Amino acid sequence: MxxxxxxxxxxxxxxxxxxxxxxxxxxxxxxxxxxxxxxxxxxxxPTQATSTSSTPMDVQRSEESATNTHSSSPMKLLFVEMGVGYDQHGQNITAAAMRACRDAISSNSIPAFRRGSIPGVSFGEMKLQIKLGVPHSLQTYLDIEKVKSVFPYGKILNVEVVDGGLICSSGVHVEEMGDKNDDCYIVNAAVYVGY
Known part of the structure; x- marks a missing residue:
C-alpha cells in the first residue's frame, strides 16, 4: 500500500x-x-488551477495571451465566438467563410449592448474583429465584403485571413449543383466581440 x-x-x-x-x-x-x-x-x-512546473517564459506567454489576443487593437474584448463553414458543392470559398461566420454568431445573443449592461457603453460602440482560417491556395478568391455582410451590427475593425481550413473530397461530383470537381471547402472563423 x-x-x-x-x-x-x-x-x-x-x-x-x-x-x-x-x-x-x-x-x-x-x-x-x-x-x-x-x-x-x-x-x-477560491479554487484556481495552477501549474507548479511552469517556467518564467511559460508564465509570461500565458499572461500575454490572457490579457488580449489582439494586444495592439483598440478594443476591450468581451468574448469570442467560433464557427465552421462548408461549401460541399460549387467550390465557393466565400460561401464557406460566410457560413463559418453565421455558425459563430447564430447561437449567441448579446443583450448587454442594447440594455446598457456595460456602464458607459452604448449599443453603437460594439466592435468586432474577425479571423478566418482559409486554405492558402484559395485566399485570393475570398470576397471580404460579402463576408462582412453576415454581421447585422457592430463596427468591424478588421478581417484577418490566415492559413487554415481544409480542402477535402465531398465524395461526389454533382455538375447540376455547379461542381467543377468533388472538392469540399472548409473555413474556420473566430469572431472577437468587444467595445
Missing part, C-alpha cells in the same frame, strides 16, 4: 492507495488531522 500525503498549514491529508496505480474499484481511505480545518479551508479559498 502506498501513501500520498498533502501538507497544508495545520492540516495533513493522507490518501492511501491499495496499489501504485488506482483502478476502477479504487476506494481511497483518507486520514485527516483537524477535520474541521479542512472544511474551513475549502470554503475560504
Amino acid at each position: 502506498s501513501e500520498c500525503c498533502f501538507l497544508l498549514p495545520n492540516l495533513q491529508i493522507s490518501i492511501f492507495h491499495r496499489n501504485n496505480f488506482p483502478h476502477r474499484n479504487f476506494h481511497p481511505s483518507i486520514s485527516l488531522s483537524h477535520r474541521s480545518k479542512l472544511q474551513s479551508f475549502r470554503t475560504s479559498f
